[in-house]
Amino acid sequence: MLKVLKFGGTSVGTLERIQNVAKIIKNIRDDGHDIIAVVSAMSGETNKLIEYANTFSSNPSNKEMDMLLSSGERVTSALLSIALNEDGYKTTSMSGREVGIFTTNEHTNARIESIDTSNMQESIAQGNIIIVAGFQGVSVNTSRVTTLGRGGSDLSAVAIAGAIAADICEIYTDVDGIYTTDPRIEPKAKKMDKISYDEMLELASLGAKVLQNRSVEMAKKLNVNLVSRSSFTPEVEGTLITKEENIMEAPIVSGIALDKNQIRVGLYKVSDKPGIAASIFQTLANSNINVDMIVQTIAVDGKADLDFTISTGDLEKTQKAMETFKDDVEKIDYNEAVCKVSIVGVGMKSHTGVASKAFLAMANENINIRIISTSEIKISMIIDEKYAELAVRSLHDVYELDK
């Protein structure tokens, strides 16, 4: 098999941990596999360099930041390569340029345009384990080093796996897979063996520390079999994220996600001017504010109440954007003490009664549901934040996710 492995900053955070990663690679190699290992900078290094840059400028040029930050991954790739050589394993480190990752010119946040795999293929044919400096490529226009933004090393790994048609792409972190819910909230949470791309995307809050949505989306697009597993317990099989067809018997509900990072915005008695709601949401979109859930209730006097949710980070921007409409509504309030609980599962598509089970569970705990929204594979509810953990535990129980 051709395996792409990716080791994040924590997994290569110290020299001992790099040695540990070398051991994982050696074991896989000894099992007869070809390997492309993508590495991040040693944890702390990138922040140190950013700090350095910030002592000179609060707004350093993106082009120079890429030159600066791309060095960390180069260091890790060379060190890991040296560690493997010492035990007689043939390796070569490769920069983003050598790997053939061509990107757009948007420094610090470049998008991958294409990957020329010929260099990697030649090197694998020569019997090398390839150690790739992740997070980086070169601009197709200027041939200058670029970086891929947050989660960039994961993206390098997934894109390489897709381009070279690897059998699997294993993302190693300090977490051994994706759980049915956050185990810190519900100790009975179980690690899933398999989950579909779409479920993973909807369960983002469960995987946020482990997998960026951007990488999952790319894996889905390129049909890359992704595995989330831990470099600290490599003997534990992780969670496979794959296409729905590969999951024979999907459970109706796969997991429960919790997002406390929500604010409920209430607009009371919105004037009945035509198009006012459209105008409000257009204004929010123009300010780059992501509106999540929306509910509108029409009162007897013809005036509507409008409820929607935004992320905590967008509060100020939203307050500013709403200034425009202060004469069109009787009152606006912002409630930070809410959270979003989501039930996710591809099985919902073909099963009924999933939602009513959730509502009943909430009712049994006397939890008021403020807003509900449903999609094909997800039911989300906005509830008071004080009930967050209780709601997660009840739902985990009701859908028997510990079984």
Next chain:
Amino acid sequence: MLKVLKFGGTSVGTLERIQNVAKIIKNIRDDGHDIIAVVSAMSGETNKLIEYANTFSSNPSNKEMDMLLSSGERVTSALLSIALNEDGYKTTSMSGREVGIFTTNEHTNARIESIDTSNMQESIAQGNIIIVAGFQGVSVNTSRVTTLGRGGSDLSAVAIAGAIAADICEIYTDVDGIYTTDPRIEPKAKKMDKISYDEMLELASLGAKVLQNRSVEMAKKLNVNLVSRSSFTPEVEGTLITKEENIMEAPIVSGIALDKNQIRVGLYKVSDKPGIAASIFQTLANSNINVDMIVQTIAVDGKADLDFTISTGDLEKTQKAMETFKDDVEKIDYNEAVCKVSIVGVGMKSHTGVASKAFLAMANENINIRIISTSEIKISMIIDEKYAELAVRSLHDVYELDK
């Protein structure tokens, strides 16, 4: 003018010092000059990375060491560039690849084969100050990053200055120029304004901390006007190292060099087999031992005594090589308590009596001269080490170098 400036590890050793280097560059820019600044890694960084590599392997691959070590200069170039941007100066950092330095494939000790200056020229035409990551290039065969070995950043600077026909190449260190002798020995030592390449090469021990012979040789070959000056006292003019013709009135003697790193090897009563001396020196050459000064004295019985000097570091190798000849000589001794004092000056070529003045000075101090060797621009003497400083001071005095 087009100026190439080079700032070593100490000059960019902290963020404050990088800021200081930025100030030097801004002043030169404000005077209307075009600038290519070549930088080293922040002092300590390279050693840290070597230490890291050595925890994994006592003999890491040179190819990987180049990937590892070339990152330090990239970091400095980006940081310096960011510091200059902040004050509105247009800059671009460039890696060895972007600068167009093509080298041989000998990793960690590559030789520069050619420099394609087109990228630099275009960037200067666009009004940029170029900040070059020194010490590195790319292999002309494999396109892989290479490093240039000891003093590599100086070499980058000199080679770039030669290739792009810069008006001057200023090497900034923590020393403000080349002195007539080591000021720690003779406080009356004076900084020289100008010195020829050949004198500089012969005075290597005075300049060793400041300029590697390899760089001076390249400057001579490419006819680059080299200046040694300090980034800590940039207001002080340094020493210009240039071709002899550019120095109107060269003093007869320019400087006094001292080398304590010498061992005198004495072979007593060498058998009068034909070709035995040739055989001895051939054996030493085969063992890569640099023999400096040689004296042979023929005794009445036809047997010769042979004296020569080697560097301290070559003692063991020499002892081993001399085993072969133990039956051909009555006695071999190794005297570490000697040193070499050299008088250097291009003026010697056309002046007589320089040597006799030196011998007289030694005689006046009751210093025995063990070995003498002379070249066109240098007189070297081996004396007992205990007289080293006394000899330097007397000679400095005799040739009136403090005037």
